[in-house]
Amino acid sequence: MNQRLHRDPATITHGSAALLHLRDLCSSLTYATLLTDDGFEVTSLGGADIATARMASMASSMQALGDAVTRELRIGAADYIIIASASGYVIQLRVPGQQLVLSALFDADETVGKALSSARLAIAEMAGGLGSAGTAK
Amino acid sequence: MAEHVILFTGPMGAGKTTAIQSLSEIEVVATEAVNSDRITADKPTTTVAFDYGEITLDDDDKVRLYGAPGQRRFDFMWTILRERAVGMVLLVNNDAADPLASLTEFLGEFGDLHARGGIVVGVTRSDLAPVPTLDDYAACIAAARPEMMIPVFTLDAREPSQMRTALMSLILNVESTAASRDPAFAQ
Numbered sequence: 233m234n235q236r237l238h239r240d241p242a243t244i245t246h247g248s249a250a251l252l253h254l255r256d257l258c259s260s261l262t263y264a265t266l267l268t269d270d271g272f273e274v275t276s277l278g279g280a281d282i283a284t285a286r287m288a289s290m291a292s293s294m295q296a297l298g299d300a301v302t303r304e305l306r307i308g309a310a311d312y313i314i315i316a317s318a319s320g321y322v323i324q325l326r327v328p329g330q331q332l333v334l335s336a337l338f339d340a341d342e343t344v345g346k347a348l349s350s351a352r353l354a355i356a357e358m359a360g361g362l363g364s365a366g367t368a369k
Numbered sequence: 370m371a372e373h374v375i376l377f378t379g380p381m382g383a384g385k386t387t388a389i390q391s392l393s394e395i396e397v398v399a400t401e402a403v404n405s406d407r408i409t410a411d412k413p414t415t416t417v418a419f420d421y422g423e424i425t426l427d428d429d430d431k432v433r434l435y436g437a438p439g440q441r442r443f444d445f446m447w448t449i450l451r452e453r454a455v456g457m458v459l460l461v462n463n464d465a466a467d468p469l470a471s472l473t474e475f476l477g478e479f480g481d482l483h484a485r486g487g488i489v490v491g492v493t494r495s496d497l498a499p500v501p502t503l504d505d506y507a508a509c510i511a512a513a514r515p516e517m518m519i520p521v522f523t524l525d526a527r528e529p530s531q532m533r534t535a536l537m538s539l540i541l542n543v544e545s546t547a548a549s550r551d552p553a554f555a556q
Contacts, residue, residue: 270417285442289442292417292443
């Protein structure tokens with residue numbers, strides 16, 4: 233495997249497929265990116281007017297801050313992070329068993345519950361497809 | 370009690386997280402992620418948001434220590450973290466590919482902190498790479514920012530006494546700058 237996880241072909245292939253699956257599940261998905269824990273963009277969907285590499289870095293910081301808060305409060309690992317605004321919301325989840333994070337933007341027409349459950353399905357599919365590929369060596 | 374916010378900057382692998390761990394009296398709040406790019410820097414983890422620690426100096430000065438991520442892709446954190454900072458410890462690892470270029474880059478990025486309170490430069494890992502020398506660093510600073518007086522130390526980020534010496538040097542500068550602006554501060 234390429235030492236740079238964000239350039240690993242298998243990770244990109246499975247990640248891209250998962251983002252497409254998520255869009256099929258939720259038409260309200262306007263943008264999604266898969267990133268490494270340390271903030272490199274692996275693949276993105278939508279977001280033509282978004283600086284996707286920068287968003288990947290910001291999502292990495294958010295994920296780490298969420299982990300720091302749950303660690304400080306001793307409530308276990310962060311399961312997901314939601315950032316809500318009047319016109320939509322961002323949901324972030326770590327891909328189980330991988331050093332990867334999904335960050336997805338949904339418009340306000342979607343329910344949080346459906347978006348979250350769809351994102352969980354997508355990352356579960358991704359995790360199954362990747363096996364141990366989505367971890368840095 | 371006076372409070373100072375000091376920002377630790379420098380390239381990835383310079384020892385910012387280690388330095389804050391060496392200095393802090395509290396358990397450091399860390400935001401480490403597995404480093405997936407071992408080609409750029411061969412270290413297991415990297416800071417992706419900030420490190421935070423605290424130290425009390427002379428029972429009178431509380432210093433809040435913030436460590437910034439070293440990679441430019443996290444420069445939005447640089448913007449956030451610099452807002453409250455009154456001084457900077459700039460760490461540069463001497464075994465990097467081009468440490469003087471890193472020095473110039475970070476001085477250019479955070480040079481305004483010199484006017485706010487001060488900057489010190491700490492050269493780490495010089496046991497692994499003897500050059501550039503401290504004179505080279507001084508010459509580089511003089512060329513890049515001739516208007517600034519910036520002390521340069523060789524440091525082992527793992528050694529609390531060394532880090533404390535560098536930090537105290539910076540705090541003296543910060544307090545002297547504050548006193549020159551507001552004489553009441555010195556009393």
